[in-house]
Amino acid sequence: MLRDKYQEEIDEILSRYPVRRSALIPLLYLAQREHGYITEASMTEIASLLKLTPPQVYETATFYTMLNLKQVGKFHIQVCKSLMCALVGSDTVVAWIKSKLGIGPGETTADGVFTLTLVECLAACGTGPMMQINDDYYECLTEDKFDRIVADLTATGSSALKSGPFMWPEPLAMKSERPIG
Amino acid sequence: MGQHEPILLKNMSHPGYTGSLADYERTGGYQAVKKVMGKVSPAEVTQLVIKSGLRGRGGAGFPTGVKWGFLPKDYQGLRYLCCNADESEPGTFKDRQLIERDPHQILEGIVLACYAIAAETAYIYIRGEFVLGARILEKAIGEARRAGYIGKNILGTGVTVDIWVHRGAGAYICGEETALLESLEGKRGLPRVKPPFPATHGLYNKPTVVNNVETLANLPHIINRGPEWFAAIGSPPKSTGTRIFCVSGHVKRPGNYEVPMGITFRELIYEHAGGMRSEKPLKAFIPGGASAPFLTPDHLDVKMDFESVAAAGSMLGSGGVTVMEEGTSMVWAALRLMEFFYHESCGKCSPCREGSSWLVQTMRRIVNKRGRAQDLETLTDLCKNIAGRTVCAFGDAEVAPIMSTLKHWRPEYIALIHEAEAANLLRPQPVGARG
Ligand SMILES: Cc1cc2nc3c(=O)[nH]c(=O)nc-3n(C[C@H](O)[C@H](O)[C@H](O)COP(=O)(O)O)c2cc1C
Ligand code: FES
Numbered sequence: 001m002l003r004d005k006y007q008e009e010i011d012e013i014l015s016r017y018p019v020r021r022s023a024l025i026p027l028l029y030l031a032q033r034e035h036g037y038i039t040e041a042s043m044t045e046i047a048s049l050l051k052l053t054p055p056q057v058y059e060t061a062t063f064y065t066m067l068n069l070k071q072v073g074k075f076h077i078q079v080c081k082s083l084m085c086a087l088v089g090s091d092t093v094v095a096w097i098k099s100k101l102g103i104g105p106g107e108t109t110a111d112g113v114f115t116l117t118l119v120e121c122l123a124a125c126g127t128g129p130m131m132q133i134n135d136d137y138y139e140c141l142t143e144d145k146f147d148r149i150v151a152d153l154t155a156t157g158s159s160a161l162k163s164g165p166f167m168w169p170e171p172l173a174m175k176s177e178r179p180i181g
Numbered sequence: 182m183g184q185h186e187p188i189l190l191k192n193m194s195h196p197g198y199t200g201s202l203a204d205y206e207r208t209g210g211y212q213a214v215k216k217v218m219g220k221v222s223p224a225e226v227t228q229l230v231i232k233s234g235l236r237g238r239g240g241a242g243f244p245t246g247v248k249w250g251f252l253p254k255d256y257q258g259l260r261y262l263c264c265n266a267d268e269s270e271p272g273t274f275k276d277r278q279l280i281e282r283d284p285h286q287i288l289e290g291i292v293l294a295c296y297a298i299a300a301e302t303a304y305i306y307i308r309g310e311f312v313l314g315a316r317i318l319e320k321a322i323g324e325a326r327r328a329g330y331i332g333k334n335i336l337g338t339g340v341t342v343d344i345w346v347h348r349g350a351g352a353y354i355c356g357e358e359t360a361l362l363e364s365l366e367g368k369r370g371l372p373r374v375k376p377p378f379p380a381t382h383g384l385y386n387k388p389t390v391v392n393n394v395e396t397l398a399n400l401p402h403i404i405n406r407g408p409e410w411f412a413a414i415g416s417p418p419k420s421t422g423t424r425i426f427c428v429s430g431h432v433k434r435p436g437n438y439e440v441p442m443g444i445t446f447r448e449l450i451y452e453h454a455g456g457m458r459s460e461k462p463l464k465a466f467i468p469g470g471a472s473a474p475f476l477t478p479d480h481l482d483v484k485m486d487f488e489s490v491a492a493a494g495s496m497l498g499s500g501g502v503t504v505m506e507e508g509t510s511m512v513w514a515a516l517r518l519m520e521f522f523y524h525e526s527c528g529k530c531s532p533c534r535e536g537s538s539w540l541v542q543t544m545r546r547i548v549n550k551r552g553r554a555q556d557l558e559t560l561t562d563l564c565k566n567i568a569g570r571t572v573c574a575f576g577d578a579e580v581a582p583i584m585s586t587l588k589h590w591r592p593e594y595i596a597l598i599h600e601a602e603a604a605n606l607l608r609p610q611p612v613g614a615r616g
Contacts, residue, residue, distance in 0.1 A: 016345045018259075019385055024367030025350055050367075063369040063527075064350030066309045082271045083471070083517040084429040084503050120353065120521045121271035121471075122310050125501065126427055126435035135312040165281035165317065166274075169436040171194050 002031060002045055010049065020050045024060055028067050037068040065119070073108045073115035075153055078132045081118045084125035093129045094118065096146055113154070126168050136162035185414070187439040188423050189398050193282035200317070202324040205285035211330050213404035214292050219338035226297040230400070233408035234421035239265055239356075239393030240470070240499045241574075242487045249298050251380035252388045260300040261384040263365065263391045264291055266307040266314070267349055267356035270470035271521055272501025275425040275437050276394040280307070280314040283398075284321035288344060290397030292331060293404060295342040298390055302343050306361050309350040318346050353525035357573050358391040360527065371529045372573035395425060395500075416443030420486030424497075428454040430504035431461070440485075447481040450504055461506040465589070469498025471518050472578030474585030475511070495585070511590040512597055515582040516544040522579035530571040536563050537579055544583065552598040560587065 003010065013026045027049065031042035038061055047057045061067050068076075079093050094116075098104055101114050108115040124130045127139035138149055138161060145161060152159035192198050192208050205211070217226055231246030252260060264287065268276040279287060291303045307315050322344050325331040333341045347365055349355045355364045359373035362384050383389020399422060403411045412421045420442040426449055429435050433455030440449065446466065450456065457463055465475050468485075474495040476483070483493045490497045505514060523541040528534045540563055546552050564580035571577075587594060 016347075019366065021367035022347075022365060025348070025364070029348065029350070060367060060369055064309070064352055066351035081517075082521050083514055084272050084501075086517050087430045087503070087505060087509065087514075119351075120524055121269070123268045123274045123277050123308065125272050125274055125429040125503070126437070127274075128429070132310060137310075137313070163313075165200070165313070166278050167193060167282050167437075168274075168278070169434050171196060 002027075002034065002042060003049065005034070006030060021052060021056075024050060024052070024057065025064070025067075028057075028061055032068060037071050071112075072117075074113050075133050076115050076117065078117045078119045078122075080120070080122050080124070080128065080130055080132075082121035082125070084121070085128035085130060088128045090129040093131065093141055093146065096143060100147070100150065124163075124166075127163075133162075137166075139163055185423065185441045188402050188414075189279060189283075189286065189395065189425060190437065190439045192286070193278070198282075200281075200283050200285065200321070202285060202321070202328060205283070209405065210285055210401075211289055211325075211328075213401040214289055214296075214330055215336065216404055217293065217296065218336055218340055223297045223299055226293065226404070229408045230297070230403060233403045233411040234418060235396065235399055235403060235411065236420070236487065237393055238395035238399075238424065238500065239391075240270065240472070242497065245392065245396055248380065248392075249294070249390055251378065252298055252390065253381060256388055259302070259385075259387050260298055261387055261389040262291060262295050262298060262300045262303040263358075263361060263384065263389060264303060264305040264397055265356065265358065265361060265391050265393045266305050266311070267361060268308055268311075268394070269353040269356040270472060270499040270501060271518070272427060272429055272467060272470045272503045273499040274427050274429075275500060277311060277314060278425075278437050279394055279398055280311065281317050284318050285325065286398045286401060287318075287394055288321055288325050288331065290400040291344055292335070292342050293400045294390065294392060294397055296340060298388075300390070301341045302345070304345050304347045304365055304384075306347050306349060306355070306365055308355075309348045311348075315346050315348050322346070352527070353521075354527040354573075354575060357575065360573070361391060362389065369527070371527050372575075374572055415441040416484060416486035416489075419488055424485070424500050426453075426485070427501045428504065429501065430466075431458050431463075431506040431509075432456065432504050433458050442486045443484050443489075445482050445484055446476075446502070449485065449502060450481070454504070457504070457506055459506065461508055463504060464507045464509055465505045465511060465514070465586075467495075467501070467503040468493075469496050470501040471521060472496075472574075472581055473498045474581045475514075475589060476585075477589050510548075511586040511593050512544070513548055515586040516541075516548050518582040519544050519579070522575070526575065526579070530576065532567045532570045533576045533579065536567040536576075539563055540567075540579070540583060547594060547597050547601075550597060550601045550604060552594075552601045554598060554602070556598060557587065557591075557594055 013023045027046045031038050043057045047054045103116045105118045129141045130139040149159045149161050227246050227249050235245045236242045352370045354360045355370040357372050360370040364370040379389040415421045423439050423441050425437050425439045438453040480493050519541050523537040526533050526537045564584050567576045568580045
């Protein structure tokens with residue numbers, strides 16, 4: 001149960017809004033963080049926390065692409081396929097993933113480590129091609145950079161190649177500090 | 182002209198600027214809050230903003246102070262401000278930089294706007310993917326609260342402004358202001374029928390203002406340096422101030438460039454963004470995000486202000502400028518954008534829900550060289566039956582790529598269809614299929 005484990009956080013979330021239902025998406029995120037996706041049991045629990053019916057929770061949960069109603073891999077790779085990224089090679093990134101990880105859009109590797117989803121514009125159009133993996137952005141992708149990211153994630157669970165606070169073009173003096181490219 | 186001093190990106194362009202409260206205060210941060218709280222009346226602040234000529238940077242370009250003035254004057258209940266940080270228009274990535282590099286500039290703008298409209302609570306609705314941005318904003322809110330710039334009784338003046346970050350969850354439509362409000366209320370992001378407008382019936386049915394991140398970030402500067410200073414920048418009287426244009430596509434130096442409104446596209450693309458990335462010349466550009474009709478090299482000398490771009494048949498929209506080089510298929514480009522709109526249609530209005538699916542299928546057919554002669558008529562007919570027939574402006578937006586590429590590059594569509602027809606003639610036909 002979320003309530004037993006996160007009572008304090010749940011109370012804090014509820015305190016931000018004068019109307020309980022506004023806490024719905026934040027609580028669905030909490031459930032997703034806990035289980036990796038949103039289980040039916042957590043939707044029922046959230047419904048009772050917010051005094052909603054389970055269909056009301058389900059209705060909202062099914063509208064938003066970032067809320068996963070099914071299990072995804074440990075690393076959820078989301079490649080932007082919208083026009084601006086496509087102009088600078090996002091289709092190639094999808095091809096690398098197919099050849100290196102053996103998965104196409106919507107698929108998960110047999111060991112459950114990587115899932116690929118194609119997504120629409122993530123507001124990083126000047127630094128494409130780009131992908132998001134779990135919470136982090138990876139931009140200005142090259143094949144070499146992609147390989148290093150996958151190697152880092154597989155070995156340590158995180159990669160220093162993820163983007164820091166965004167500024168593009170980078171001011172000259174900052175170049176070495178937070179690499180995106 | 183092109184060498185104008187940046188306003189919004191100024192702090193962050195200094196090496197070593199971290200966006201912390203201490204850094205922000207060192208560059209004059211929160212002076213505007215000190216200047217007005219308890220000294221200048223909310224109505225006067227609104228007047229200053231009207232005088233500056235500031236117009237919304239979220240897409241529609243509505244005059245900011247005028248919008249604030251629509252809130253009922255005698256209403257005693259709660260009012261809300263929502264900062265639109267959804268940044269979902271393809272081609273746009275400026276709010277992300279403002280959020281991650283100089284969060285206090287936005288927070289100060291929010292406090293000023295709340296003061297002007299007498300709102301005690303503001304929500305920053307930030308797109309769900311900006312996890313880093315949400316963390317940075319939350320940290321900044323904590324700093325500002327401890328310093329007394331946010332919270333109850335700000336700087337001892339009795340004014341209360343609380344700010345909360347609310348993350349979206351991956352739906353383009355939630356950038357539309359009424360869909361944003363629905364989403365913030367925990368519902369599906371379906372736009373509301375207007376009127377009533379958010380100014381009278383907004384969040385929780387209370388008077389509400391929705392403003393874009395960049396719009397709000399301008400406020401401290403307008404207060405500090407005066408509306409006359411701001412109104413003299415850019416292309417007065419109707420397009421004042423600077424804008425952060427996001428350049429993407431086939432240029433040498435893509436990125437965010439803050440320039441006074443009214444420079445030409447040529448200047449932005451060839452001087453600021455370094456020109457084309459290769460020998461191939463420019464073939465087309467989108468001047469204001471995915472919803473803005475495509476323009477041609479003939480439009481490079483159009484001035485980048487609201488009126489001039491509208492007169493050229495497009496719009497300045499969200500400030501996303503996407504450049505395409507010779508060799509890019511315009512039909513393919515329009516299809517890519519159409520796929521976006523098809524994916525993002527919220528499903529509330531049938532012309533948009535059904536029409537986007539038909540448009541995508543017809544476009545795919547043409548691009549895959551299976552098009553038919555009557556397809557162009559079908560496309561035009563569909564577009565005409567979607568635009569203007571939906572609850573929100575999404576309907577007008579989704580037809581823009583197809584309508585504008587059909588207008589300027591019709592021969593490309595025809596060539597693809599001819600190829601299809603030629604291939605069809607060679608293909609063995611089932612008995613009775615033709616005739
Ligand atoms: C489909 C659609 C998507 C929109 N997306 C955004 C967005 O991502 N960010 C934004 O600030 N405004 C967006 N807008 C515009 C908002 O509805 C609204 O006009 C704006 O936030 C008002 O702020 P402003 O007056 O400061 O520009 C969108 C509008 C439509 C119709
Ligand atoms: S088009 Fe890929 S991030 Fe915008």
